[in-house]
Each structure stands twice: as C-alpha cells, then as structure tokens.
Amino acid sequence: MTFQPDRGLEQEDVDKRVETAIDENDVVLFMKGTEIMPQCGYSQRALELIGKHRDEYETVDTLESLEEYRNALSEHSGWETIPQTFVEGEFVGGSDVLSELDERGELSETLAGE
DSSP states (O other): OOOOSOOOOOHHHHHHHHHHHHHHOSEEEEESBOSSSBSSHHHHHHHHHHHHHOSOOEEEEGGGGHHHHHHHHHHHHSOOSSOEEEETTEEEEOHHHHHHHHHTTOHHHHHTTO
C-alpha cells in the first residue's frame, strides 16, 4: 500500500474537524504527519517544543487533505502555512513562533493558557 497525500476530504468535513479540534482541546497542533512520524522538519520542531512543556496535547495530521486544511485553518488564524498551534482556541503560531517563545522563556506559560 502506498501513501497518497492530499487524497482530498470535502472542505465542509475538514472545516468541522478543525473547529472541533480547536474547541475541544486545550492545545492542538495541526501538522504534517503524526507524532510518531512527522513529515516535515517544521512539524517535528513544533512537536519537540510543545513536548518540552506539555505532556497532553492533541495533534492533527493535515496531509490527509492538505489544501482543505490550509483553507480551514486560514479562517481561524489568517495563516496558510502548517504547522499551526492553538491554545484554548487562540492561534499561537507555527514552529518559528514557538521557538521564539521558548527562547524568551514564555512558551511554558503560553501553552498553559496563561
């Protein structure tokens, strides 16, 4: 069986998945790949940074329907790039923003929703 990225879910289904993931999780990372097998360096970096400060968080693999996820996420964040991190329903940023927050010693507090 071969992996076929972007096989395409309906936009409405992806919109609902994004809305539900943001609403139902304190911290959610929309990424390329999974926790076990990230599919891009930026997603890997975001996982490492969040994992330094939190044991529990949700991840969503966007490769299943990449364009639809980009569209849905841009409605919430104004960004089309992935990964994207949301804390208590608020967009925080991608791996670059997480890195900056970590360097300033603010990432733990941000991921705690404080």
